[in-house]
Amino acid sequence: MAQPVTRFCLVRHGETDWNREYRLQGHTDIPLNDTGLEQAEQLAQAFRPGQAFQALYVSDLTRTRQTAAPLQNKLGLPAHYTHALRERNMGALQGLTYAEAAEQIPDLYHRHQARDPDYDLDGGESLHRFQTRVLEGFADIAARHPGETVLIVTHGGVLDIMYRAATAKALRDKRDFPIPNAALNWLDYQDGGWSLRRWADESHLAGALDEIQ
16 A cells, blocks of 8 residues: 655745855854855745644754745644755865855865765765765654654755755766755655755746746
């Protein structure tokens, strides 16, 4: 007998100054900039009070907490903060721009760009380890909310893993799909498998939507 579908709406946090600088954040606890704070408010305005979400789960870093705060107020949901939804630990790359990494640590940078799934970025997380953490975290949330709809506020790297899980795209393959700040991304989970419903919806950032489903 098939298990009930758990529906997820995944949101990447709003913009930070490090996003704008193409600086690798990882676990570094960077706050939203003014644009990011505005995106968080626009995001909340896209939802109606009482929108049919049964739970809200949020990465425990500041930029996701700030993005989620207006949603908590609008939807009347408590936030469950969890380390499982954190961005990938970028090891020696954290704090560097892509250009700085290419110049200062070129061997590590090129291995990162090649998407070696077993390389831990000199003290960070390998893609395989990161994937395991994220998928186990989402499966645990789904097990807590069978047949319900769950809102997630997380990071670009986490969304990358979930898109690949829903489309069978290999970790080694270069990313060829967008992950905008504060966009809406809808996935379904059933019987241990993921499917993609809608991706990178930014229409709410230009004004509130009448309906989100």
